Amino acid sequence: MTSLIQSVDWLAIAPPTVAAVVAIVVLVADLFLSERAKPLLGWIATGGLVLAGLALLPLLDGDRRTFCLTTGQDACTYEADHFALAVQFLVIGGALLTALLSLHTVRELELPAGEYWFLLLSSAAGAALLPASRDLATLVVALEVASLPAFALVGLRRGDRLSSEAALKFFLSSVTATAVMLLGVSFVYAASGSMHLAEIARGLDDVPAGLGTLADAGVALTLVGFAFKTAAVPFHFWVPDTYVGAPLPVAAYLSVVGKAVGFSGLILVTVLAFPGYGDVWGPAVAVLAALTMTAGNAAALRQAPGRAHSAVRLLAWSSVGQAGYLLVPIAAAAHVTDPNDAIGSTVAYALMYAAVNLGAFGVAALVGRTHAANRIDDYRGLFATRPAAALALGFFLLCLAGLPPGVIGLFAKVAVFSAAVDAGLGWLAVVMAVNVVIALAYYLRWTAVLFLAPAPDTQPVPAPVPTPVPAPVTERAGGPAPEPVRGAAPERAPAPGAVPGAVPGAPAPARAAVPVTLTAAVALAAVLGIVLSGAPQLVLRFASAALL
Numbered sequence: 163m164t165s166l167i168q169s170v171d172w173l174a175i176a177p178p179t180v181a182a183v184v185a186i187v188v189l190v191a192d193l194f195l196s197e198r199a200k201p202l203l204g205w206i207a208t209g210g211l212v213l214a215g216l217a218l219l220p221l222l223d224g225d226r227r228t229f230c231l232t233t234g235q236d237a238c239t240y241e242a243d244h245f246a247l248a249v250q251f252l253v254i255g256g257a258l259l260t261a262l263l264s265l266h267t268v269r270e271l272e273l274p275a276g277e278y279w280f281l282l283l284s285s286a287a288g289a290a291l292l293p294a295s296r297d298l299a300t301l302v303v304a305l306e307v308a309s310l311p312a313f314a315l316v317g318l319r320r321g322d323r324l325s326s327e328a329a330l331k332f333f334l335s336s337v338t339a340t341a342v343m344l345l346g347v348s349f350v351y352a353a354s355g356s357m358h359l360a361e362i363a364r365g366l367d368d369v370p371a372g373l374g375t376l377a378d379a380g381v382a383l384t385l386v387g388f389a390f391k392t393a394a395v396p397f398h399f400w401v402p403d404t405y406v407g408a409p410l411p412v413a414a415y416l417s418v419v420g421k422a423v424g425f426s427g428l429i430l431v432t433v434l435a436f437p438g439y440g441d442v443w444g445p446a447v448a449v450l451a452a453l454t455m456t457a458g459n460a461a462a463l464r465q466a467p468g469r470a471h472s473a474v475r476l477l478a479w480s481s482v483g484q485a486g487y488l489l490v491p492i493a494a495a496a497h498v499t500d501p502n503d504a505i506g507s508t509v510a511y512a513l514m515y516a517a518v519n520l521g522a523f524g525v526a527a528l529v530g531r532t533h534a535a536n537r538i539d540d541y542r543g544l545f546a547t548r549p550a551a552a553l554a555l556g557f558f559l560l561c562l563a564g565l566p567p568g569v570i571g572l573f574a575k576v577a578v579f580s581a582a583v584d585a586g587l588g589w590l591a592v593v594m595a596v597n598v599v600i601a602l603a604y605y606l607r608w609t610a611v612l613f614l615a616p617a618p619d620t621q622p623v624p625a626p627v628p629t630p631v632p633a634p635v636t637e638r639a640g641g642p643a644p645e646p647v648r649g650a651a652p653e654r655a656p657a658p659g660a661v662p663g664a665v666p667g668a669p670a671p672a673r674a675a676v677p678v679t680l681t682a683a684v685a686l687a688a689v690l691g692i693v694l695s696g697a698p699q700l701v702l703r704f705a706s707a708a709l710l
Contacts, residue, residue, distance in 0.1 A: 184210025192276025328407025346383025391424025444496025455486025521687030
């Protein structure tokens with residue numbers, strides 16, 4: 163008799179497990195800590211993400227598997243291979259930078275600390291589980307564990323109409339996509355007779371004639387859920403409103419970790435489960451890539467600099483355009499003998515994008531502390547007031563555009579472009595080249611704004627000599643209001659950019675101090691971008707590595 167008892171490789175599953183355990187610790191600790199001690203929860207969550215990242219180090223050889231079938235079939239539910247480790251590094255690193263961005267945001271926006279950190283860690287645990295999943299059931303569970311807490315994070319600003327609307331739109335569209343995907347998964351299971359990706363690939367190679375149409379429909383519908391997570395057109399409409407309504411650290415998290423979840427799931431089901439159906443999903447993903455990059459870049463180009471939240475909307479539409487580039491190597495994988503080269507290009511580009519996009523959102527959070535509308539016009543003259551932040555944002559934008567000194571962005575785009583050319587997708591390479599030129603316009607336009615002179619209405623103007631103001635008169639309850647003092651200057655509305663309560667003509671007060679954690683997050687992202695730009699050959703080497 164075959165034994166159904168198997169041992170669990172706890173070291174292999176340590177990264178998502180650590181994040182999940184720390185999430186429970188934070189939730190329980192929240193019950194016993196006083197309000198003054200709530201900031202401690204953020205540091206516990208950040209420390210837990212650091213531990214989860216360190217748990218990746220013993221797995222670098224990439225050959226650990228667990229939860230395997232005991233019936234003689236070579237199929238496992240969890241595999242810590244090089245692909246899983248690379249995406250887990252991206253997910254945990256992105257969640258760690260998000261945590262650094264969130265430490266001051268939770269306090270300043272008066273968000274419920276226990277719920278926020280529990281939801282963030284839970285979502286990160288699901289996102290770390292997904293790239294190591296090797297059966298459809300675990301993939302779906304991991305996808306929902308990563309997604310459901312994200313809905314709550316978007317709507318956590320109680321009483322905020324934009325936040326509630328964004329969460330509702332995100333939730334409804336995601337639930338619809340998930341329902342369609344589950345229908346596809348059931349079709350695939352009925353046609354192949356298995357849930358493990360390797361077994362599905364073998365089962366779909368020999369589908370009975372009567373189940374051929376069912377298998378084709380299952381393959382197409384299964385891709386819908388992951389296409390939604392990648393914000394591919396036409397499943398992208400939730401992105402701009404969700405990013406605007408969510409707290410900025412949550413928007414940054416969705417732009418990076420949310421996309422990592424979608425792309426890793428899409429890669430696993432296409433390359434491992436449906437390799438024999440490349441003629442179905444290959445052209446579909448290629449068309450999605452072309453539509454996504456074109457729609458995203460065109461919408462980003464149309465953002466009016468003076469519109470409220472235009473900076474966040476531009477980053478949102480830019481992330482849609484970047485998703486189109488990330489889809490190109492996946493489409494190319496259907497047309498080559500060994501898909502590893504193409505898949506490596508997607509993962510390499512995703513790692514570059516994660517670092518610089520999180521950094522751009524970090525600078526947006528910094529500017530948003532003094533300009534709640536967060537318009538592109540609010541960044542005019544940023545170099546004159548915060549030179550380090552302006553230089554960092556300029557570097558991040560140039561990386562996204564693929565221009566020096568953001569060399570890493572250029573090499574990442576070359577790797578993606580080469581994947582399309584090598585696969586014979588010349589038309590897709592041309593579409594990508596045109597979109598790269600379109601993207602240059604809005605990236606360079608925003609970069610130029612940083613170094614312009616401040617707008618005239620924000621320039622300090624000499625104030626008139628103030629008239630002495632008599633000591634305030636204490637009014638008795640129910641007594642008449644004091645008469646205005648004759649000769650006193652009438653009260654005026656504060657000038658644009660003036661600090662409320664400041665005395666006219668007095669020396670300008672010191673700038674509001676930037677939280678250390680926010681500075682550290684932006685600096686860490688900038689250092690990563692600079693290091694990668696200094697050794698761009700790492701991208702090409704990583705892109706050609708065998709990950710799956």
